[in-house]
Amino acid sequence: MGMTMTEKILARASGGGTVKPGDVAVVDVETAVLMDMSFLPAGWRDILKVHAPNKVVIVFDHLVPAPTVQAAQAHRTGRAFAERFGIERLHDVGPDQGIAHAVVADRAYAVPGTVLVNGDSHTCAAGAFNCAARGVGGPDMLWAVTTGKAWFRVGETVRYDFTGRLPAGVSAKDIFLSIAGTYGAHVNQNVEYGGPGMSTLSINGRRTLATMGAELSAEFVIFEPDDALLQYVRERNQQPFEPAAPDPDAVYHERRSIDLGSLEPLVALPDAVVNNSVRISQVAGQRIDQAFIGSCANGTLDDLAVAAQVVAGRKVARGTRFIVTPGTQAIYRAALKAGYIETLLEAGAVVTPATCGACSGGHMAVLGPDEVCITASTRNFKGRMGDPSARIFMGSPATVAASALAGAIAHPGEFFRGDAA
């Protein structure tokens, strides 16, 4: 019986043979990513032995630069841990700073065909790199760092085949909102993306879609490898690897086809990401206090480029705060070089240092009572970005930027007329 990409990678990492839905696979972890939250005292334990320091990555991301004493203390614990065990891949506050999943992408730490774990739920972001990457808990991370192992229950796989090409002004976020609105949660299931239209998506677009798989409650989210991906990884990571393509006779729970050319910009209503997408016409004109573009889902260079294209030569509406947070400082520098940052600043946006920031409600643009926000980030749960009475709509970076100009939720279409699809 053939295997899906997820099954193939888990089988390979558990010593060969096959795995099937229902199995528990104990696998070798190729990359274990710790973040600043891992080092908070309520979860961190004093590690006495590290299985392989060169397989560990540490990224401070939720709380950078430290907004509180507790955050500063967590950073100190993390630095001391890296020093003690000689962990070289430490992304501290500074030029290498960023959101862990974005750093993993920038540096191609996610090795195609292997297993990656991180104690953050959006770890499936690395699925864009044909990597079996999953968000796990604190104990999982301690197990992975000390033994090099992790366990996974093997779930059934839903396969999405893309055809066609996205229209101008429609992005990967809109693909996600369409899937989440139509099919809802994928609890205990893997999601795999491929098909002839997949290669029309940029690597950054695939990252957005893979990251949002956490909101589908999926186990693993994996893209098929293509030439663009393999080249991207080889340019950034010298480690040899073997990508995993699905077997032709792989068994899927369900196979669904999506014509990218048929999609349009969508918005998720507040409080839930799945089963909650509407056409923009249904919410257009809804007044907003804040517009946010950032997070592991939408802090890519593509996202900043789109935002700049929309606001170029225009001004953010009076009374609206437009916050833009690049995924990493490296992305920030690239956007600076490309002129996007200047365009955003001229329009009235506030561009923050790279951090999870407003997305996780920790710092940098927290919402007050009864405020309304439209966000291109990961979650719109009640209270996610600040006060529980705040209402959070979710859209693409283009939709968010267009809304920032209008001071109300707006369709981005007019800013892309004349652009080739």
Next chain:
Amino acid sequence: MSGDNMLAGRVWKFGDNINTDLMLPGPYLYQSAAAQAKAVFINNRPGWLEEMRQGDVIIGGFNYGMGSSRPAARSLRNCGVGFLLAETINGLFFRNSVNHGFRAFECPGVTRAFEEGDTAELSIEDWTATNRRTGQTLAVTPVPKMLLDMMLGGGILPLLEAQGLIAPKPLP
């Protein structure tokens, strides 16, 4: 009821898509595990912690525990919940349940079969859940042995302590 594989407790019902932020609100992430256990459901069901007793049972709907990787399962264990039965359990919450030693099981049909205040009996040997009031018995989805042993044994951390991989630290 006696023995490790037979449990019973008073039922509290929660609905679909109960997320981790409700069990472990964001501001408590920076506090001790003991303080976190005193914040369970404080936003969606204030006062519940005072009413619930050691060994009580949570019955949830679909995708119980959706959301973040935070150790919400540990808070349920620490505040004294005996076990959880839900229609479906989010994969990340289930991992944390196994790894923190919290008993969490999928039991299709459980929402309709129980009212709040009923007593739920769970047999981990027969993989059944019974409503003591109505006598109705439902099948519980078995958890693979390796994971069950870890769940019932207190999770991953005792194993790592025993192997000398992490320093011992008493539970809160």
